[in-house]
Amino acid sequence: MPQTDTPPEAVGASQPVGAKPDFFSSLKLMMRYGQGNGTVIAVSAVLATTAVALELVPVWAIWRAVTALAADEASAALFARLALLTLAAVVAGYTLLGLAMALSHLAAYRLIHALRLALARHLARLPMGWFLGKRSGGAKKLIVDEPERMELIVAHGLPEGVSSLGTWLAVTIWLFVVDWRMALAAVALTPVSFALISMAMARTTVMAGEYQRLSERLNGAVVEYLAGMPVVKVFNRTGAAQSETAEAVRAYADIETGMARRFVPLGAAFYTLVVANVVTILPAGLLMMKAGWIDLPTLCFFLILGANYSQPLLKLFNLFHNMAHISMASTLISDVLDTPAQPDTGQRVALPSHDIAFEDVRFGYGPHEVLHGISFTAAAGEVTALVGPSGSGKSTAASLIPRLYDVDSGRVTLGGVDIREIGLDQLMEETAFVFQQTFLFSGTIAENIRFGKPGATASELYAAAKAARAHDFILALPQGYETRLGEGGASLSGGERQRIAIARAILKDAPVIVLDEATAFADPDSEAAIQEALSALSRGRTLIVVAHRLHTVMGAGRIVVLDKGRVAETGRHDDLVAKGGLYARLWDDYVAARAIPLRPGAPETQKPGAPHEKHSVPRMETAQ
Numbered sequence: 001m002p003q004t005d006t007p008p009e010a011v012g013a014s015q016p017v018g019a020k021p022d023f024f025s026s027l028k029l030m031m032r033y034g035q036g037n038g039t040v041i042a043v044s045a046v047l048a049t050t051a052v053a054l055e056l057v058p059v060w061a062i063w064r065a066v067t068a069l070a071a072d073e074a075s076a077a078l079f080a081r082l083a084l085l086t087l088a089a090v091v092a093g094y095t096l097l098g099l100a101m102a103l104s105h106l107a108a109y110r111l112i113h114a115l116r117l118a119l120a121r122h123l124a125r126l127p128m129g130w131f132l133g134k135r136s137g138g139a140k141k142l143i144v145d146e147p148e149r150m151e152l153i154v155a156h157g158l159p160e161g162v163s164s165l166g167t168w169l170a171v172t173i174w175l176f177v178v179d180w181r182m183a184l185a186a187v188a189l190t191p192v193s194f195a196l197i198s199m200a201m202a203r204t205t206v207m208a209g210e211y212q213r214l215s216e217r218l219n220g221a222v223v224e225y226l227a228g229m230p231v232v233k234v235f236n237r238t239g240a241a242q243s244e245t246a247e248a249v250r251a252y253a254d255i256e257t258g259m260a261r262r263f264v265p266l267g268a269a270f271y272t273l274v275v276a277n278v279v280t281i282l283p284a285g286l287l288m289m290k291a292g293w294i295d296l297p298t299l300c301f302f303l304i305l306g307a308n309y310s311q312p313l314l315k316l317f318n319l320f321h322n323m324a325h326i327s328m329a330s331t332l333i334s335d336v337l338d339t340p341a342q343p344d345t346g347q348r349v350a351l352p353s354h355d356i357a358f359e360d361v362r363f364g365y366g367p368h369e370v371l372h373g374i375s376f377t378a379a380a381g382e383v384t385a386l387v388g389p390s391g392s393g394k395s396t397a398a399s400l401i402p403r404l405y406d407v408d409s410g411r412v413t414l415g416g417v418d419i420r421e422i423g424l425d426q427l428m429e430e431t432a433f434v435f436q437q438t439f440l441f442s443g444t445i446a447e448n449i450r451f452g453k454p455g456a457t458a459s460e461l462y463a464a465a466k467a468a469r470a471h472d473f474i475l476a477l478p479q480g481y482e483t484r485l486g487e488g489g490a491s492l493s494g495g496e497r498q499r500i501a502i503a504r505a506i507l508k509d510a511p512v513i514v515l516d517e518a519t520a521f522a523d524p525d526s527e528a529a530i531q532e533a534l535s536a537l538s539r540g541r542t543l544i545v546v547a548h549r550l551h552t553v554m555g556a557g558r559i560v561v562l563d564k565g566r567v568a569e570t571g572r573h574d575d576l577v578a579k580g581g582l583y584a585r586l587w588d589d590y591v592a593a594r595a596i597p598l599r600p601g602a603p604e605t606q607k608p609g610a611p612h613e614k615h616s617v618p619r620m621e622t623a624q
């Protein structure tokens with residue numbers, strides 16, 4: 001559900017508020033991920049410079065024609081030659097500019113592609129702890145929106161920037177060569193324009209960090225608002241839920257307006273002055289002509305060329321104006337890419353067995369320690385159940401096995417080897433995990449199950465689905481295994497999604513399987529069937545099951561009872577019940593809860609323990 005009290009630091013912003021952009025970060029990213037693009041960019045810049053230089057040909061032709069007229073040397077042949085030359089220069093200029101832009105866009109999209117891939121790959125290698133407190137909107141913005149900003153700098157900034165600067169320098173020299181006094185008049189306003197735009201940019205650049213943060217907040221709030229829509233609706237909290245989204249929209253609009261307000265007074269003066277050279281050229285030129293220092297053609301030349309003399313600068317500053325945002329984005333991208341990946345030895349280790357052991361494991365999410373030195377063994381070939389009150393650390397302990405998080409101290413071993421010594425690829429091959437909250441990708445059901453083993457044959461696929469009791473309902477769907485799922489598997493029921501996830505784990509055929517409340521959504525018949533399938537699966541494998549519904553683990557070889565992040569007791573069901581400790585209390589509560597009739601006067605439901613029993617009581621703890 002959208003949060004209304006999200007602290008600024010929890011919205012995925014890795015930039016501190018008010019952070020200044022590093023203007024070299026884009027360049028560094030280009031050098032790092034733009035390999036092979038250097039030549040393309042250089043050729044593009046040369047073509048663009050040539051194209052812009054060709055734009056000067058018509059100016060020269062006019063000047064030449066005016067000079068000829070003034071000297072009484074004009075002829076039809078001369079004008080025809082000048083016209084042809086102008087036409088050729090314009091056509092060639094546009095062709096070269098088109099080529100330059102095509103090349104620069106090619107380079108830009110190659111870079112964006114490389115950046116997005118690098119980010120997606122690197123995010124997958126970051127420890128889960130990095131994602132804590134980050135909103136999915138922020139991550140989406142990081143991969144989708146931020147690299148896109150590089151388009152402006154590579155596709156436009158480099159060719160147009162280089163050519164604009166080149167043209168401006170060439171024109172300046174040309175002006176001075178023709179007449180240095182008129183040239184001074186033509187460039188007189190340029191330093192003033194420079195000073196104005198520098199001040200305007202300095203006034204907005206200080207807000208770039210805050211702008212970035214608010215833009216991430218907006219993304220996060222909108223994504224969360226849409227994802228939480230069902231909760232928002234059923235609790236009729238549209239107004240309340242929107243308040244964070246509306247606030248994020250308002251804050252973003254405020255900062256944009258604020259930045260515009262700070263930029264506009266000086267920025268507008270710059271845009272006016274930068275093309276106002278005629279204001280100094282005309283009076284100075286008329287005075288100098290009157291004094292006999294220059295002739296009419298020279299005045300015309302300065303009026304034509306000098307009046308637009310700063311046009312390239314305008315382009316340049318339009319690009320610079322966006323540099324703060326671009327630099328902020330590239331700093332953010334670099335920060336993420338520089339975040340150390342989860343340590344991985346990359347080694348394949350010969351494992352003598354697939355026993356899992358927790359040895360004095362301590363772990364916390366951030367400073368808040370959740371597991372306070374737990375030790376237990378899950379032997380290969382038997383089912384080990386993790387049970388305990390809500391919040392006791394069952395899911396957390398389970399998530400340490402596939403290294404979703406790394407222990408803070410102690411160790412988790414597989415076959416006696418610290419799992420941090422085993423290469424991540426191998427560890428992922430050795431373990432399959434069914435999450436409490438099943439995630440299915442949009443795509444077909446077959447694709448989702450095959451996620452566990454991409455090259456699986458159709459018969460392997462069906463066998464896994466049958467074992468997970470998913471085959472029949474899949475066949476009943478309109479396109480069977482080829483039925484496409486909505487985002488997150490939205491078109492299936494909770495139980496169906498869970499069975500697909502179990503099929504995925506079964507297909508993976510890993511020696512270690514961790515099931516976090518895997519049958520929570522299953523109906524009683526399916527649950528019993530899935531339990532049978534899982535028991536069969538446990539033969540020769542290490543099966544670790546996190547369970548709330550205690551009857552599902554009555555047959556477990558070992559039950560590890562967690563309490564407030566510590567192992568309270570371990571043993572088999574009967575022994576633990578007989579012992580009269582925490583497990584016995586949990587069991588009594590469970591039995592009592594299952595016996596509570598749903599409606600006053602309804603008959604009591606069957607006591608647990610009987611196979612295939614139908615129970616219509618609210619589930620302990622998982623019921624919300």
Ligand SMILES: Nc1ncnc2c1ncn2[C@@H]1O[C@H](COP(=O)(O)OP(=O)(O)OP(=O)(O)O)[C@@H](O)[C@H]1O
Pocket residue numbers: 132365370388389390391392393394395396397548621
């Ligand atoms: N991502 C997280 N960030 C911070 N704290 C977390 C996170 N996940 C769990 N916790 C905290 O860790 C503790 C243990 O949670 P965990 O989910 O492991 O318990 P559990 O026994 O599996 O609970 P449940 O039975 O309700 O699923 C809880 O206090 C919980 O608030």
